[in-house]
Amino acid sequence: MIELKEVTKIYTGQSVPAVDSLTMKIEKGEICVFVGPSGCGKSTTLRMINRMIEPSSGTILIDNKNIKDSDPDKLRMGIGYVIQQIGLLPHRTVAENIAIVPRLHGWPKDKINRRVDELLVLIGLDPETTRSKFPSQLSGGQMQRIGVARAMAADPPVMLMDEPFGAVDPIARNHLQDEFLRLQREIKKTIVFVTHDINEAIKMGDKIAIFNRGRLVQYGTPQDILSRPANDFVADFIGYDRVVKMLSLFRxxxxxxxxxxxxxxxxxxxxxxxxxxxxxxxxxxxxxxxxxxxxxxxxxxxxxxxxxxxxxxxxxxxxxxxxxxxxxxxxxxxxxxxxxxxxxxxxxxxxxxxxxxxxxxxxxxxxxxxxxx
Known part of the structure; x- marks a missing residue:
């Protein structure tokens, strides 16, 4: 579904690549989690997928189509995007926030209204009591759910999520993770998910990509990475409790x-x-x-x-x-x-x-x- 071939990003004035010769493939319907220390290239890679950042070299394909052949705005309209800060427009209601991309696509009003209510139900909120509220009237967890609903509004096949649950408290974060995994079992999107938390990566990811200094160090299933760390960096990043972490993969x-x-x-x-x-x-x-x-x-x-x-x-x-x-x-x-x-x-x-x-x-x-x- 998403394929990166020898993708490199070097920012102006820097000699060391932020992302260095990255090659990887993300399968359809998977959650792929990018994880690593600050400045390792994970968020840069995420933003290159929807051309918020242009790569210096290399090729990125979505559904076997080179993203450079698409208009950037149209490309982004077809990709859901969720960020830590959520970014809801404070002067617009919940319904209006969710409806932004469908309106850009020219959907008729009745179709938009049905989609808004459908998504509110899907994320566990009551349409009757929620659609007319403003962001300031919502809790942090509710706002984050609305951010997810907005990203899903036009039913994009791909969703990019950059630290989506990082701004909420630990209890709400755990609940949001569980709810999103439940949701993913229904919607089966192809999702690229950035986090700095290895525990979140293990819980959320079908595959995990571990980055360090702009390079992909290891890519595989959570079980594979926990049982076979590629090198000392991966083992140290996972932590000494990796066997205990393994237990979170099974019931x-x-x-x-x-x-x-x-x-x-x-x-x-x-x-x-x-x-x-x-x-x-x-x-x-x-x-x-x-x-x-x-x-x-x-x-x-x-x-x-x-x-x-x-x-x-x-x-x-x-x-x-x-x-x-x-x-x-x-x-x-x-x-x-x-x-x-x-x-x-x-x-x-x-x-x-x-x-x-x-x-x-x-x-x-x-x-x-x-x-x-």
Whole structure:
């Protein structure tokens, strides 16, 4: 969808290129995140794609068409653009801000109005209460959503996003990231996303391009980059916690094993034998409503003895009544809970029913896998 061939940018008066012989390809429907330290060339590259900055040499293709063959204004009208400062016009309403590009395209008024309302619903805002507001009446998170909606208004196939969530607080930023990923699953745009935050890059990107001093240092999937840093710069940029970062790429449901053994309170005297029958390392205690109220493990019997009393086992299980997660929880967060509860296992829930189990060993084994294993 987007291809850069030997693209170089040297600013007037400088001898060192801001972008140096960059060659890369961004596939249709992918989010490609540009990341790196300040001044590494990532924002310059982004702005060369819509000709806000002209390259000194090289070729940029969008859909196999050289962007130099397009009028710059018309090119930009066909590319969505979102920036950190959002750039909403303060004297225009939300609806008028979103409608800017469709109006430039000459869309009829009724089509514009339908598109505005459609986008407001898509980004999770109520058209009735939002379309007539001015930017000053919105929160930072709401303004950022409107900025995204404006970039999508004319349904461009390509979107460029330059630090789009950098100006909001961490809680709002995390929510905006989640909402945008949900949105991308529906709209499937080709997106180039600039950030300085490696954690945001790992979360948002189908592919990550790491820049340093104007050059592309490594380009690949988040898993590939985390498991195989190309050099010391990439390893240092990712940080010493790259194995923990790897856990943010997977969810509990990716590694959960089926429940092998469950017991009801009246079966506690026979818990050891039942675990042996099922060859289970963990056994879940299920209450009268069919909900899990904790679990016991083989190690508990090693400590307490095979003839541990039902009262002791019930107390041990009850200490783990919160050691459960839903399947869509990130493995990173599951690891945090395992450490918090000082347990080797977590039960996996679907609603109020236990459907699986994961262990610290499962997480460790998954984190050590390389891409393709």
């Amino acid at each position: 509990v449901e990716d590694i959960a094993r089926p429940v092998g053994c469950t017991i009801e309170p009246n079966e506690l005297p026979n818990a050891w034998n039942k675990m042996q029958d099922y060859q289970a390392a963990v056994c879940f205690l299920i209450n009268s409503a069919g909900e899990p109220s904790g679990f016991i493990t083989g190690d508990d019997f090693l400590k307490q003895g095979k003839d541990a009393s039902p009262d002791v086992l019930n107390k041990i299980a009850g200490q783990r009544k919160r050691a459960f997660v839903e399947g869509d929880v990130l493995l990173r967060d599951a690891l945090s809970l395992i450490l918090e509860f000082n347990t080797e296992y977590l039960g996996v829930l679907s609603g109020n029913r236990v459907v699986g189990v994961i262990s610290l060993g499962d997480i460790r084994k998954h984190a050590s896998k390389k891409e393709g294993d």
